[in-house]
Amino acid sequence: MTEKSQTPDTPVARNEAKGWLHNPELPIAMSPLFQWPPSPSAALGWLARSWLQLSSVVIIFTFALIGAWLLPSAETMKTLSPGWVLQIWARHILFLTLVAGGLHFWFITMQGQGEAFKFDPRKQATKNRQFLFNNQVHENVFFSLVSGAGLLAGFEVFYHWIAANGWVPTFTLSFDQPGWLVWFAVALVVIPIWSSLHFYWVHRFLHWPPLYRVAHGLHHKNINVGPWSGVSMHPVEHVLYYSTLLIHLVIPSHPILVVFHACLQNLSPPFSHSGFEQLVVRDKQRMRAGDFFHQLHHRYFECNYGTVDMPWDRWFGSFDNGTAESRTRQQARMIALKRHRQGD
Ligand SMILES: [Zn+2]
Ligand SMILES: [Zn+2]
Numbered sequence: 001m002t003e004k005s006q007t008p009d010t011p012v013a014r015n016e017a018k019g020w021l022h023n024p025e026l027p028i029a030m031s032p033l034f035q036w037p038p039s040p041s042a043a044l045g046w047l048a049r050s051w052l053q054l055s056s057v058v059i060i061f062t063f064a065l066i067g068a069w070l071l072p073s074a075e076t077m078k079t080l081s082p083g084w085v086l087q088i089w090a091r092h093i094l095f096l097t098l099v100a101g102g103l104h105f106w107f108i109t110m111q112g113q114g115e116a117f118k119f120d121p122r123k124q125a126t127k128n129r130q131f132l133f134n135n136q137v138h139e140n141v142f143f144s145l146v147s148g149a150g151l152l153a154g155f156e157v158f159y160h161w162i163a164a165n166g167w168v169p170t171f172t173l174s175f176d177q178p179g180w181l182v183w184f185a186v187a188l189v190v191i192p193i194w195s196s197l198h199f200y201w202v203h204r205f206l207h208w209p210p211l212y213r214v215a216h217g218l219h220h221k222n223i224n225v226g227p228w229s230g231v232s233m234h235p236v237e238h239v240l241y242y243s244t245l246l247i248h249l250v251i252p253s254h255p256i257l258v259v260f261h262a263c264l265q266n267l268s269p270p271f272s273h274s275g276f277e278q279l280v281v282r283d284k285q286r287m288r289a290g291d292f293f294h295q296l297h298h299r300y301f302e303c304n305y306g307t308v309d310m311p312w313d314r315w316f317g318s319f320d321n322g323t324a325e326s327r328t329r330q331q332a333r334m335i336a337l338k339r340h341r342q343g344d
Contacts, residue, residue: 230269
C-alpha cells in the first residue's frame with residue numbers, strides 16, 4: 001500500500017507530508033556490539049565514541065559522580081527521614097533542570113544554532129488545549145520535575161535505604177580487590193545496554209492499547225519533541241520506566257553505579273528528544289545530541305520501540321532505519337497490526 005492510499009487523518013499520512021528539515025545519514029546505524037559475525041574493532045569504536053569523547057554518557061557519568069559524592073552517609077540512610085529523601089529529589093530536579101533546561105535554552109530559547117541539524121521544522125506547541133497549561137513545554141516541565149524527578153528519587157531512596165541496611169549485595173572500590181574494580185568497569189558499560197533492553201520491553205507493553213490510552217499517550221502528545229519532552233511521562237509510565245533500577249536488588253552494586261543508572265534514566269532522554277542531531281557551538285559540531293531513531297518513533301508511533309543500543313526492533317520487524325523502503329515496510333506492518341487489533 002502506498003502512502004497516498006492512507007486515510008488523511010492517520011498520524012502517518014498527516015505527518016509524512018511535512019517532511020524533515022534535516023535528514024541524517026541513513027540507514028540509521030545500530031550498535032555493532034550485537035552484530036553477527038562479531039566485529040571487535042567496530043564494537044570498540046562504538047564504545048570509544050560513547051566513553052572517550054564528549055558525549056551524553058560522559059556528561060551523565062560526571063553528574064553521577066557529583067550525585068554519589070553528595071550522598072549522605074550509609075549510617076544516615078539506614079533510617080528514612082525527610083532531610084535526605086528530599087535532598088535526593090532536589091538533586092534530580094537540579095540535574096534535570098540543568099540538562100533539559102540547558103539544552104532547551106540553547107536550542108529553542110536562544111536559537112543558538114538556528115535550524116542547523118534540526119529534524120522537525122515545527123516549533124514547540126503553544127496555545128494548544130491538548131497540553132496542560134495550553135503549552136507543550138510547560139506541561140513537559142511539570143511532568144518531568146514533579147512526577148519524573150519525584151518517582152525516580154523514590155526508587156533511588158528505596159535502594160539506598162535497603163543497601164545501607166545490608167539487605168542487597170554491595171561492594172566497595174579498593175585496589176586490594178581488583179576483581180570489584182573490573183566488575184565496576186564492566187557494569188558501567190553494561191548498564192546502558194540493560195537499560196535499553198528493559199526500555200524495549202516496557203515500551204512495547206506501554207503500546208498495548210489500554211495502557212497506551214491511560215499512560216503512554218501523554219508522552220506521545222509530543223510528536224515534535226524537545227529536550228523537556230524526554231521524561232514527560234504519566235506517573236504509571238514513570239514507575240515502569242524506572243523499574244530498570246530494580247536490577248540492583250540482585251546484582252552486586254556500588255553507589256556510583258546506582259546513581260549513574262538513575263541519572264541515565266532522566267538525563268539521557270533530554271538529549272535523545274532534543275530534536276537536533278548535533279550540538280553546534282561557534283560553527284563547530286561539539287557532540288551528538290538528538291536521536292533520529294526515536295524521533296521516528298514519535299512521528300510514526302509503531303516502530304523503533306527500543307534504542308540503537310540493542311537490535312530488538314530489527315529482530316522483531318519493527319525497525320525503521322529512516323529510508324523510504326523501510327518506511328513503506330513499516331506502513332504495511334502498521335496496517336496489518338491495526339487489522340489484527342480490530343479483529344479482522
Ligand atoms: Zn520519547
Ligand atoms: Zn511509544
